[in-house]
Amino acid sequence: MINYDLVVIGGGPAGMAAALKAEECGVKKIVILERAESLGGILEQCIHTGFGLDYFGEELSGPEYADRFIQLVKKSTVDVKLNTMVLSIDDNKVVTAASSDEGLLKIQAKAIVLAMGCRERPRGALQMAGTRPSGIMTAGTAQRYVNIEGYMPGKKVVILGSGDIGLIMARRMTLEGAEVKVVCEIMPFSGGLTRNIVQCLNDYNIPLKLSTTVVATHGKERLEGVTIAKVDDKMQPIPGTEEYIDCDLLLLSVGLIPENELTKQANIPLDRVTKGAVVNEMRETEKDGIFACGNVLQVHDLVDFVTREAQLAGEGAAKYILGEGPKEKVYINTTPGHGVRYIVPQRINIKSGEDIKLYLRVGAIYKNARLVVEADGKIVSNKKHIKLAPGEMEDVLLPKDVIDGLNQDSKVSVYVEEA
């Protein structure tokens, strides 16, 4: 058995920021366990720029953003074990992992930070009719092929789903000489950031068809085409609207799912909407001393926010290890009201004595609407937003003086007040 104060599972942006913050807060023995052969996580294949505008005030590519933290980790006292896959976490915080260098590892931790990230929703989840030729893959797989392996997976492309990775890949494939015929989105709005629709689709005259999906794939060995169709408001294809499109590559960008197999196996309760753990304001799960941050907790739009969330978790874990956490704990839940799909953190300690930021997503597009924060029937804030969209995470502040006035029966909710 090896002993560490803090075990961080995952060496992407979340894991690195959490480990560094914990070190800064005084934790001595920290290890990052990473299953890949290098640190950086998914940023290594995200070679487009736009990372770090918020955190560094600079426009960096994914690998550059990751490198800032990789260099800090190298200079720190944080240990890193690469090629190391965590298999389980038991009730006493013993982490079992398989390492290609060290074999089977058993590590006793005082605290654990879960930072495993997320994965793309696969084709199987879509139940698409048709044959199973090559040339159908997730947008992230194609991103890896093009940006890391250095080859083009197709020449004539259809993209299903308008998530950010799909939009980014529409531009990338176009720049590399492919013809991107259309991006189909089953919803009446895009799930991607507006700026990506502008600079990845509009700039290259790639059409975005809303309320449209792929109903069939064609071809035996290799994809030869797809049939797309309009859908009604129940997302059912409308007969007569089918259109055949000749293509040899279908990319799927239909959502990201936090990778919580370990979390589930450790019996840590999950939120049904975020599919990540239920956490408090320091990102501590309902299991004492186990924290979660980054895309394993909630799928983020921007890595900058992942970094900030991970720093909270790192600080929380440090306080837990050093016995500096709040002396008193009284939890209340945060309640998503009208128009709000979820709130992270799901519960807050009203004895925390600090301002708490609540992060949330709305369920539909709202224009000129207000985001209202209510505590015990009193309005705390009601900021007007020109536009609220499911693809863009919002945050609201719950100030310390409001929190100090709450009791164990208090109700805190956030809802959308439509114009």
Place this chain on the structure above:
Amino acid sequence: MKKDMICVTCPRGCNITVEYEGTNVISVTGNTCPRGEKYARTEIVNPERNIHSTVKLIGGKNPVVPCKTSSPIPKGKIFDVMKEIDKVTVKAPVKIGDVFIKDVCGTGVDIVCTNNDSGK
């Protein structure tokens, strides 16, 4: 003339309306910060974008290494710049900030390396 556009400077994505004649901007509305006004004016006068790609890498851990424009280039030159990037082959080791092409296509902008590869 009037043109509606969405600012891409930051993830907020403000809806901006620009009134202009030729390349003479008369008014900019809808932006929520000064960067939005600058973006809108540039979009009318000389739209610019950052681009990124990969170049062939010999002797590296990976067969390619990523690169980007050191600052935005005129939108109309994107495909010319891509052609120049396609011609480049570099040898490992490479590191972030290495200049692969100086003053690409006469833009005054360099193509720089955006990842480290110490070689096999």
